[in-house]
Amino acid sequence: MDLLRPLIKSFQKFKIMQLEIQNISKKYSRNKYGLKDFSMTIDKGILGLLGPNGAGKSTLLKMIATVSKPTDGVILLNKNNIVKDANYMRKKLGFLPQDFGVYPNLNAFEFLEYMAAMKGVGGKDSKLRITQLLEGLNLIDAAKKPIGSYSGGMKQRVGIAQALLNDPKLIIFDEPTVGLDPEERVRFRNLISDLANECIIILSSHIVSDIDTIADRVAVMKSGTLITEGVQEDIIKSVSEKVFETVIDKAHFSSFKNEQIVVSTTRENGRLKVRYISKTPIGNSVQKLANLEDAYLYLTKTN
Amino acid sequence: MKLFFKTIKYDYLQRTRSYAFLITLCASLAIAYTFVPEPNANYSTIRIADFVGDYNAAWFGYVTAIMTSVFLSLIGFYLVNSGIKVDIDTKVGQIVFSTAVTNFKYLFSKVLSNFFVLLTIVGIVFLMSIVLFFLYNNGTSFNLFQFIKPYTLITIPSLFFVSVIAVVFEVCFGRYSIIQNVLFFFLFSIMMVFVPKTEAQYALDVFGNKIVIHEMEEMVRLVSGTNEKQDLAIGYVLGNTTKASKFNFNGIDFPLIFILSRLLWMCFGICIIALISYFFHRFDVKEHLSTKLKSRVNKSSIDKDISLSQLTKLKTNYSIFPILKTEILLLIRKEKKWLWLINVIGMVLLTLVPFKMAHQIGLPILWFLQVSRLSNLVTKETFNNTHYFVFASYKPLQRVLFSQILAGIMLMLFLSAPLIIRCIIEINYVALSAVVLGAVFIVLLASALGILSNGKKLFEVLFFMITYANINGIKFVDYFGGFQTEYTYILKLLILVCTLVSLVFFMRRNQLKNMT
Numbered sequence: 091m092d093l094l095r096p097l098i099k100s101f102q103k104f105k106i107m108q109l110e111i112q113n114i115s116k117k118y119s120r121n122k123y124g125l126k127d128f129s130m131t132i133d134k135g136i137l138g139l140l141g142p143n144g145a146g147k148s149t150l151l152k153m154i155a156t157v158s159k160p161t162d163g164v165i166l167l168n169k170n171n172i173v174k175d176a177n178y179m180r181k182k183l184g185f186l187p188q189d190f191g192v193y194p195n196l197n198a199f200e201f202l203e204y205m206a207a208m209k210g211v212g213g214k215d216s217k218l219r220i221t222q223l224l225e226g227l228n229l230i231d232a233a234k235k236p237i238g239s240y241s242g243g244m245k246q247r248v249g250i251a252q253a254l255l256n257d258p259k260l261i262i263f264d265e266p267t268v269g270l271d272p273e274e275r276v277r278f279r280n281l282i283s284d285l286a287n288e289c290i291i292i293l294s295s296h297i298v299s300d301i302d303t304i305a306d307r308v309a310v311m312k313s314g315t316l317i318t319e320g321v322q323e324d325i326i327k328s329v330s331e332k333v334f335e336t337v338i339d340k341a342h343f344s345s346f347k348n349e350q351i352v353v354s355t356t357r358e359n360g361r362l363k364v365r366y367i368s369k370t371p372i373g374n375s376v377q378k379l380a381n382l383e384d385a386y387l388y389l390t391k392t393n
Numbered sequence: 394m395k396l397f398f399k400t401i402k403y404d405y406l407q408r409t410r411s412y413a414f415l416i417t418l419c420a421s422l423a424i425a426y427t428f429v430p431e432p433n434a435n436y437s438t439i440r441i442a443d444f445v446g447d448y449n450a451a452w453f454g455y456v457t458a459i460m461t462s463v464f465l466s467l468i469g470f471y472l473v474n475s476g477i478k479v480d481i482d483t484k485v486g487q488i489v490f491s492t493a494v495t496n497f498k499y500l501f502s503k504v505l506s507n508f509f510v511l512l513t514i515v516g517i518v519f520l521m522s523i524v525l526f527f528l529y530n531n532g533t534s535f536n537l538f539q540f541i542k543p544y545t546l547i548t549i550p551s552l553f554f555v556s557v558i559a560v561v562f563e564v565c566f567g568r569y570s571i572i573q574n575v576l577f578f579f580l581f582s583i584m585m586v587f588v589p590k591t592e593a594q595y596a597l598d599v600f601g602n603k604i605v606i607h608e609m610e611e612m613v614r615l616v617s618g619t620n621e622k623q624d625l626a627i628g629y630v631l632g633n634t635t636k637a638s639k640f641n642f643n644g645i646d647f648p649l650i651f652i653l654s655r656l657l658w659m660c661f662g663i664c665i666i667a668l669i670s671y672f673f674h675r676f677d678v679k680e681h682l683s684t685k686l687k688s689r690v691n692k693s694s695i696d697k698d699i700s701l702s703q704l705t706k707l708k709t710n711y712s713i714f715p716i717l718k719t720e721i722l723l724l725i726r727k728e729k730k731w732l733w734l735i736n737v738i739g740m741v742l743l744t745l746v747p748f749k750m751a752h753q754i755g756l757p758i759l760w761f762l763q764v765s766r767l768s769n770l771v772t773k774e775t776f777n778n779t780h781y782f783v784f785a786s787y788k789p790l791q792r793v794l795f796s797q798i799l800a801g802i803m804l805m806l807f808l809s810a811p812l813i814i815r816c817i818i819e820i821n822y823v824a825l826s827a828v829v830l831g832a833v834f835i836v837l838l839a840s841a842l843g844i845l846s847n848g849k850k851l852f853e854v855l856f857f858m859i860t861y862a863n864i865n866g867i868k869f870v871d872y873f874g875g876f877q878t879e880y881t882y883i884l885k886l887l888i889l890v891c892t893l894v895s896l897v898f899f900m901r902r903n904q905l906k907n908m909t
Contacts, residue, residue: 157785159906180787181709191778195726196719204719208786208793212710219705226701252782257706284701 106168107134107259109154109290114163116149116314124149125314128163136286138305139294140386146314147294148188151264154292155185167260181210184258186249188265188294194238198229198248201237205252223251226281228274242269250278259289266293267300279304298383308382310389317393326380329388334375335365346372351391353384397498400489404476404506409513416846417472417854421465421514425521427629428460429453432529437637439606440626441613446642449533450526450540455644457522458543459602461515462551463585463627466600467861468854469514469552470577473507474559475850478570486676496670500560504666507556515548539644546647547601550655554599557662564669570765571728578761578857596654608645616640629867711787713796720800723773727766735762736808744811751812752824753875754864759808760835760873761860767839768849768856770801771901775847784905794901798840805832823883827874830886834872837893844900 109132116124125146141147152158154165156176165172172179192201202220206212224230227247232240237248246269253261261282267275282291283304295301301308302322309319318325333353338346343362346352351367365378367388408414429452430436437445439456446452480486489499522540558580562573588603589595595604606625616638725733739759743751771794774780783793806813809828816825835856842852862870871877872886 152781155781155785157781177787180785183785185781185785187781189778190781193723193773193777193779195723200719200722203715205782206707207710207712207715207719208783208789210709210711210787210792211707212712212715213708215705216707216710219707222704254701255707257704281701288702 107290108132108166108168109260110166110169111150111154112164112166114150114153114160114165116146116153116158117161123314125153125160128314128316130309130316130319132290132292132307134287134290135306136283136291136293136304138301138308139292139311140296140298140301140308141294141311142296142390144313145311147296147311148264149314150311151185151262151292151294152187154179154260155183155187155262156180157185157187179260181256182259184253184256184261186253186261186263186266188268190249192237192240192245192248195236197236198224198233198240198251201248202252202255206255209256211256219255220251223254227251228277243271243274246270247274250281261285261289261291262294263292264294265296267295267297275300298386302382310386312390312393317389322382325389326382326385329367329380329385331377331380332367332369332388333365333378333380333384334368334371335363335378336372336375337361337363351387353387397502400494400499400502401505401509404502405509407479408473408476408506408510411848414510416851418514418517420851421517422521424464425457425461425518426525428457428518428522429525429529436629437626438629439609440637441606441609442617442625443638444613444616444640445637446609447533447639448526448529448531449641449643450530450536451644452642453522453526453530454540455543455547455605455642457518457525458540458547459605459627461518461544462548462600462602465511465514465518465548466551466555467581468858469511469555470559470581471574471854471857472850473510473556474563474570474573474577476503476507476560477563481676490675496673496675497667500564500666500670500673501663503560503563504553504556504662507559508553511552511556512549515544515552519544542644542647543605546652546655547605550658551600553659554662557665561665561669564673567674569729569732571732571762574764574853574857575762578861592648593650595648595651596657599658601651601655604647604651605645609642612640612642629862629869711792713792713799716793716796717800720796721803724766724770724800724804727769740808740811743809744815748812748815748819751815752828752873753866756809756812756828756831756873756875757860757863760805760832761856763804763808764853764856765849766804767801767836768843768852770797770836770843771840771897772843772847772849776849789905790898790901794840794898798836798897801836801839802833805836823878823880824874826883827877827886830883830890831873833890834886834893837890837897840897841893841900844897844904 111128111130111132114128115126118124128146128150139147139150149158153160154172156172156179159173167179167182170178193204196204199220202223203216206216206220221230221233224233227250229244229247229251232244237245240248246266250263250266253263263282267278270278279300282293285291286304286306293301293305305322307320308322308325310317310325318328337358338361340360340362343355343364346364346366350372353365353367355365356363365384366375367384371377427436428438429448430438432448438460439445446456477486480489519540523535526535526540558577562577566572566576584599587598589598589607595607598604606627610625736759739755739762743755743759746755769776774783783789786793806829809832813825813828816822816828839852839856842855843849845851859870859872863872863875866876868876874882874886
């Protein structure tokens with residue numbers, strides 16, 4: 091059996107697609123951590139990564155993408171330590187950073203060809219794949235114009251296209267829908283859900299609606315730590331029977347906000363209709379069906 | 394008014410809180426240390442025929458003030474000539490101009506911010522000059538006034554005017570940084586060769602040092618008992634180790650007209666700013682252009698859904714040629730197309746002018762014209778915010794960095810092709826090797842300084858100084874074999890190139906490791 095073990099291991103390397111994050115930390119100074127003792131295992135499918143600004147989402151994603159090294163811990167992709175062997179990850183990675191730029195003097199086609207070369211892919215079919223991606227992302231008309239003349243949303247779509255260039259097995263999207271109009275957001279979701287069966291997709295956002303429609307699993311982060319991780323239904327269970335709606339006077343809103351976790355407010359006949367989370371609801375409240383946004387707010391406010 | 398000063402303060406802080414500025418300060422300190430040579434040093438900075446001044450307070454004060462005025466005017470322009478550009482790139486300018494600020498107030502605040510940045514460096518040099526006095530003085534007493542007077546009347550007005558010129562050029566030539574750089578280079582050279590004939594004409598000397606040099610020459614004539622014009626050397630002259638005679642220099646009494654002229658230069662600068670403020674674009678030009686372009690590119694209407702899993706699969710291809718091709722494309726497109734005309738003219742001149750002139754003057758100038766291309770070579774990832782893509786690419790050192798350096802070398806060799814061909818025709822292999830190694834050296838220097846400082850300025854300033862020194866025939870900084878013809882020189886250059894290669898790859902590897 092021992093003799094077969096290396097063979098089984100190498101076979102597993104080809105079969106499975108698994109990312110293991112083991113106790114990683116990113117220390118900036120003596121007492122300042124971007125990420126602290128973070129562990130998680132991610133399998134094929136779409137993982138939605140939620141967290142408020144400064145939660146450490148981008149720090150984590152940059153470490154997975156090999157552009158930043160953890161201070162402690164290891165990251166394994168199919169049992170390969172990518173902290174040591176970054177190129178193993180780079181060959182399989184598609185990465186869209188949160189805040190990225192482009193070379194304004196290149197057009198979209200040239201930029202994507204350049205990106206393909208950097209990722210180590212090419213061949214005679216590269217032009218075809220780039221054209222297909224540009225068509226899918228609604229950029230084909232502008233493909234020969236300098237990227238410097240593109241709008242923010244168009245640049246974002248060029249970024250998405252480059253992440254999908256090399257037929258990646260692990261795709262990281264850090265705030266991918268920034269700058270996209272509602273129609274493009276829907277288009278983006280449709281585009282990537284197609285890949286969920288083949289690869290690991292990590293989708294980071296602080297906008298819950300970007301995540302709840304497509305993510306198979308959800309992880310919530312805060313202050314560099316993982317608060318919870320699981321399928322959406324399980325996470326929502328944490329606030330079931332705690333979400334209520336009531337109508338209050340505007341004058342009372344300030345004190346109400348201090349006592350309860352307010353999810354949203356809408357104006358109604360000069361008063362405020364408030365959706366809130368509480369274990370002890372006020373008198374005239376109506377219980378509502380909880381959703382991911384409620385759970386996310388509850389978890390980040392109470393942890 | 395309070396708001397105006399706050400604008401200057403924060404602009405100043407923004408510029409000085411950078412690694413590049415810290416390096417500049419350290420470099421200034423090191424350079425200032427050499428302004429007055431140690432008594433047994435084998436170089437001189439200011440020397441009139443065989444005479445240098447007694448090492449008293451006046452000599453230290455005046456020499457360091459003159460050297461600062463000349464050198465900081467030269468490099469200072471390149472340090473501060475991007476104040477408005479930064480506001481364009483960061484889009485802070487648009488925010489500023491959505492307030493009630495006037496063009497004049499904004500531009501004048503940029504002048505003052507430039508001036509304070511340069512003044513900080515002057516402060517460091519000033520302190521170093523006092524330290525030098527206490528290190529090397531010949532037993533004479535310390536007189537602070539002999540330091541304050543030349544710095545106040547020579548250095549400070551010069552730097553104020555340079556601060557003005559930097560803003561004027563930015564307003565007039567916008568994003569054409571290459572025109573700004575070259576034009577200042579010529580302006581500086583013209584001002585340096587200007588020789589006043591009368592007392593009134595000294596007022597026209599913007600650097601304010603000619604009057605002091607003239608007085609020094611007069612004193613030397615008096616001491617040596619000759620009426621002949623004295624051979625003046627200003628700048629770093631190496632190897633003149635013959636024991637210099639001393640003359641007693643106790644400073645000069647500046648004529649009233651000169652003192653007034655220094656004030657007038659500053660007022661003149663303010664007037665120019667007031668004048669150009671009428672033409673300032675208020676950050677509207679670029680927006681206007683991009684709106685025009687956007688209207689063209691926004692009309693994308695195809696709405697074809699695709700299935701990513703069905704897309705054509707790409708093959709593994711680790712060839713660096715596609716990267717190299719794009720790197721060359723980026724280098725070519727870095728500046729406006731019509732500026733290539735200047736390069737073509739330069740190449741034609743390399744073909745037609747006498748070989749020596751082409752090699753010693755034509756080549757360094759033509760290469761210097763590529764300064765913004767070279768400084769952008771390995772820093773464009775940072776400035777264009779594409780570093781996540783580049784640094785997460787497959788083998789970023791062996792493939793991307795190598796391609797970048799290779800593209801830079803190819804550009805420099807292409808520009809020097811006429812000279813290379815002439816070397817081959819003349820069977821001058823030393824010159825040929827030197828030109829090739831020079832191209833490699835300057836590209837590697839740009840890469841090393843770009844990675845080290847994570848910015849462009851350090852290389853741009855140094856390249857300017859190296860070019861200026863080469864045009865003035867200083868052998869020490871000859872990196873392309875214009876003045877050296879020995880094989881040992883080629884060997885030294887080769888060693889330098891090898892060292893730089895290792896350094897560049899080592900620093901980039903560290904940069905990749907330490908990315909946060």
